[in-house]
Amino acid sequence: MIDTQLLISGVLFGLSLGSIFFLMAVGLSLVFGLMRVISLDQLLYYSLGGYVTYSISVTTGNFWLGALGGMAAGAIAGLAAERLVYLRIYERDITFTMITSFGILIGGVGVIKYFWGLVPLPVAVPIDVQINVLGTEIPVYRLIIVGLSGLVYGGIWMFLNRTIVGKAMRAAIENVEHVEGLGINIYRLFAIAFTIAGGLSGLAGGLYAPLIMVDPQMGLDVLAFVFMIVIIGGLGSIKGTLVSSFLVGQVVSLGTLIYAPMAQMAPFAIMLLILLVKPTGLYGSPLLKR
Amino acid sequence: MSVLRWWWGLLLAFAILALGRVFLPLPFANEIVLFSIYAMGCNFLLGRVGFISFGQPAYLAVGAYGTAFYLFYFGSNPYVGILCGIVAGIVISLAVGALFVRLRKDYFALVNLALAVIVYYLMQKVLAGITYGDNGLWFLTSIASTPVLDLSRPDQFFIFAFLVAFAIFAFYKYIDDSIFGACCLATKINEDKLTFLGYSNFSIRLVAFVIANTTTALAGAMYAVYLGFVSPEITSAARTPEPVIVTILGGVGTLYGPIVGSLVYIGMKDLISKFVGNWELIIGFGLVLIMLAGEKGIWGTIEPLLKKAFSCALRRPLPRTLGGRSDD
Numbered sequence: 001m002i003d004t005q006l007l008i009s010g011v012l013f014g015l016s017l018g019s020i021f022f023l024m025a026v027g028l029s030l031v032f033g034l035m036r037v038i039s040l041d042q043l044l045y046y047s048l049g050g051y052v053t054y055s056i057s058v059t060t061g062n063f064w065l066g067a068l069g070g071m072a073a074g075a076i077a078g079l080a081a082e083r084l085v086y087l088r089i090y091e092r093d094i095t096f097t098m099i100t101s102f103g104i105l106i107g108g109v110g111v112i113k114y115f116w117g118l119v120p121l122p123v124a125v126p127i128d129v130q131i132n133v134l135g136t137e138i139p140v141y142r143l144i145i146v147g148l149s150g151l152v153y154g155g156i157w158m159f160l161n162r163t164i165v166g167k168a169m170r171a172a173i174e175n176v177e178h179v180e181g182l183g184i185n186i187y188r189l190f191a192i193a194f195t196i197a198g199g200l201s202g203l204a205g206g207l208y209a210p211l212i213m214v215d216p217q218m219g220l221d222v223l224a225f226v227f228m229i230v231i232i233g234g235l236g237s238i239k240g241t242l243v244s245s246f247l248v249g250q251v252v253s254l255g256t257l258i259y260a261p262m263a264q265m266a267p268f269a270i271m272l273l274i275l276l277v278k279p280t281g282l283y284g285s286p287l288l289k290r
Numbered sequence: 291m292s293v294l295r296w297w298w299g300l301l302l303a304f305a306i307l308a309l310g311r312v313f314l315p316l317p318f319a320n321e322i323v324l325f326s327i328y329a330m331g332c333n334f335l336l337g338r339v340g341f342i343s344f345g346q347p348a349y350l351a352v353g354a355y356g357t358a359f360y361l362f363y364f365g366s367n368p369y370v371g372i373l374c375g376i377v378a379g380i381v382i383s384l385a386v387g388a389l390f391v392r393l394r395k396d397y398f399a400l401v402n403l404a405l406a407v408i409v410y411y412l413m414q415k416v417l418a419g420i421t422y423g424d425n426g427l428w429f430l431t432s433i434a435s436t437p438v439l440d441l442s443r444p445d446q447f448f449i450f451a452f453l454v455a456f457a458i459f460a461f462y463k464y465i466d467d468s469i470f471g472a473c474c475l476a477t478k479i480n481e482d483k484l485t486f487l488g489y490s491n492f493s494i495r496l497v498a499f500v501i502a503n504t505t506t507a508l509a510g511a512m513y514a515v516y517l518g519f520v521s522p523e524i525t526s527a528a529r530t531p532e533p534v535i536v537t538i539l540g541g542v543g544t545l546y547g548p549i550v551g552s553l554v555y556i557g558m559k560d561l562i563s564k565f566v567g568n569w570e571l572i573i574g575f576g577l578v579l580i581m582l583a584g585e586k587g588i589w590g591t592i593e594p595l596l597k598k599a600f601s602c603a604l605r606r607p608l609p610r611t612l613g614g615r616s617d618d
Contacts, residue, residue, distance in 0.1 A: 032396070036396075038396060038399065038400065085578060085582065088582055089581065089582065094342075094395060094396055094399075095336065095342040095395075095399075096581055098342065098344070098399060099342075099531065099534055099535070099538060099577065099581060100577070100578055100581040100582075102344075102530075102531045102534075102577070103531075103573075103574045103575065103576075103577030103578040103581065104574065104575075104578055105574070106531070106570050106573060106574030106577070107570065107571055107572075107573070107574025107575040107577075107578065108574065109570055109574070110568050110569075110570035110571025110572070110574055110575075111571060113568060113570070113571075114568055114571065220526075223403070223407060224403070224404050224407035224408065224411075227400045227403055227404050228404050230400065231397060231400050231401060231404070235396060235397070262416065264408075264411045264415065264416075265408060265411065265412065265416060268404060268405075268408045271401070271404065272389060275389065275392075275393065275397070275401070276389060279392055279393050279394070279397065280394070280397070281397075
C-alpha cells in the first residue's frame with residue numbers, strides 16, 4: 001500500500017487542486033444555470049487572472065495584491081464580454097453562444113500572447129512555510145487555497161440565500177420569464193452573474209499561478225477538467241460543482257500516486273459512468289430545459 | 291432530366307473546385323478538399339441532427355491514428371491504411387455514440403470537447419510507447435506507390451481526394467433526400483413527434499452520429515496519408531473549434547457550406563499568418579463578429595439569392611421538394 005505520508009500530502013494536493021477547479025467551475029455553472037450560456041471564456045479570465053497576478057506581484061512585490069488585481073481583472077473582463085457580446089446573443093441557440101465564447105477565448109489568448117509573450121512566466125510562492133501534520137510536511141499555501149475556496153463557497157451560498165439579488169438570481173435559474181414578470185431587470189442579474197463568474201475565474205488563475213507557471217495556454221490545459229467537473233456535478237448546480245470538483249481533484253491527485261498516466265483519464269471514466277446512470281450529472285435537474 | 295437536375299449542382303460545384311486546382315497552389319487545393327470532407331461530418335451533425343460537436347478532432351485523430359498504426363507497424367499500402375482508419379472510426383463512434391447521443395445538446399457539446407482532450411492525453415502520454423508522444427509517427431517513406439492512383443504523390447493524391455470528396459458530398463445529398471434525412475431533421479426539431487410517428491430517436495441519432503464521425507475519421511485517415519505523419523497536435527484543444535468555425539462560416543446545414551467555409555477559412559488563415567504572426571487574435575475576434583452578424587454563413591446567404599436569380603432566368607420555379615434545404 002501507499003505509505004501514510006505520501007497519502008496525506010496526496011490528499012492535500014487533491015484538496016487544493018479541487019479548490020482551484022471549484023473556483024473555475026462555479027462561474028461556468030452559475031452562468032449556465034442563469035443564462036443557458038456555456039461560457040468557455042471563463043478559461044480566458046483564468047489565464048488573465050494569472051497574468052495580472054504575475055505583473056502586479058512583480059512590480060509591487062506583494063502577491064496578495066496581485067491575486068486581488070487578477071480577480072478584479074477577471075471581473076472587469078467578464079462584465080465587458082457580457083455587455084459587448086453576450087447581451088446581443090442571449091436569444092440565440094446555445095450552439096451559437098458557445099461558439100462565440102470560444103471565439104472570445106481564442107482571441108483573448110491572442111491578446112495575452114501579444115502583451116506577455118509566449119514564454120511561461122514564474123510567480124513566486126508568497127508563503128514558503130511548511131507545517132507538520134501527523135509527521136508530514138505540508139505547505140501552508142495549499143491550505144490557504146483550500147480555506148479561501150471554502151470562504152468563496154460560503155460567500156456564494158450566503159449571497160444566493162440571504163440577499164435579495166441572490167434570491168432573484170435563484171428564482172431566475174428556475175424560471176427567467178416569471179422573474180422578468182415580477183419587474184426585476186434580468187439583464188442586470190445577468191451582468192452581475194457574469195461579473196462574479198469572471199472574478200472567481202480570475203481569482204482561481206491568480207491563486208494557482210505560484211504553483212504552476214503562467215503561460216498563454218494555461219486555460220486550455222484545465223479546460224477538460226473543468227468541463228468534466230461541470231458535467232459530473234450537473235450544469236447549473238453550485239452544490240454539485242463543489243462535490244464534483246473535490247472528487248475530481250482527489251481522483252487526479254491520488255491517481256497520480258498509483259499510476260501517473262492514467263490519472264488524467266480517470267475523471268473521464270467517472271464522467272462516462274455517471275452519465276450512463278444519470279444523463280444530467282449528479283445534481284443537475286432534468287427540468288432545466290428552455 | 292430529373293437525374294440531371296439532381297446531379298447538376300454537385301457537378302457544377304466540383305467543376306469549379308477542379309478549376310481551382312489549375313489556379314491555386316497544390317497544397318492549398320489539397321487542404322481545401324480534405325478540410326471540406328472534415329467539416330462535412332460536423333456540418334451534418336450540427337445542421338441536420340442539431341448536435342454541436344466540439345470534439346470532431348477526436349474522431350479525426352482516431353482515423354489518422356488508425357491509418358498511422360497500419361502504415362507504421364504493419365503494411366505499406368495507403369488504401370488499406372485508409373480503410374483501417376475508417377474501420378477505427380466506425381468502431382469508436384459506435385462505442386462512444388451509444389453513450390453520447392442519449393445526452394442533451396449542451397452536455398453533448400461538453401462531453402465531446404472532453405473526449406477530444408482525453409484523446410490528446412491518450413496519444414501524448416498514456417500510449418506514448420506506441421505513438422512516440424509529441425514526436426508523432428513518421429511514415430512518409432514507408433507508403434508504397436500504388437498502380438492506378440499513386441497516393442504518395444501529392445498531385446495524384448489530389449485526384450483521389452477529389453473523387454472521395456465528390457462521393458461523400460453525393461452521399462450526403464442522397465441522405466438529405468431520403469427518409470432517414472427527414473427523420474434526422476425531425477429529431478432536431480421535434481423529437482416527441484418523431485416518437486409519435488413510431489421512430490426511435492436514439493437509433494436515428496446513433497446512426498447519424500456514426501455516419502458523421504466515420505466521415506470525419508475518413509478525413510483523418512486521408513490527412514495521415516497526405517502528410518505522412520501524425521502527432522497528437524491534431525486533436526489539441528486549440529484546434530477543436532476549427533470544424534465548427536468552418537461549418538458556421540460556410541452556412542450550417544447547407545450542402546456546399548463546408549467547401550465555401552474551408553476555402554474562406556484556410557485562405558484567411560494562410561493570408562493572415564503570412565502577414566501577422568498572431569493569427570489566433572484575428573480568428574477569435576473574427577469569429578465573434580461573424581456570430582454577431584448573423585447565423586446563416588456565407589453560402590447560407592448567397593444560396594437563396596442564386597436560386598432566385600436562376601429560377602427567374604428559367605422562368606420556372608424549381609421544385610421545392612428536392613432543393614428545400616434553404617429553409618432552416
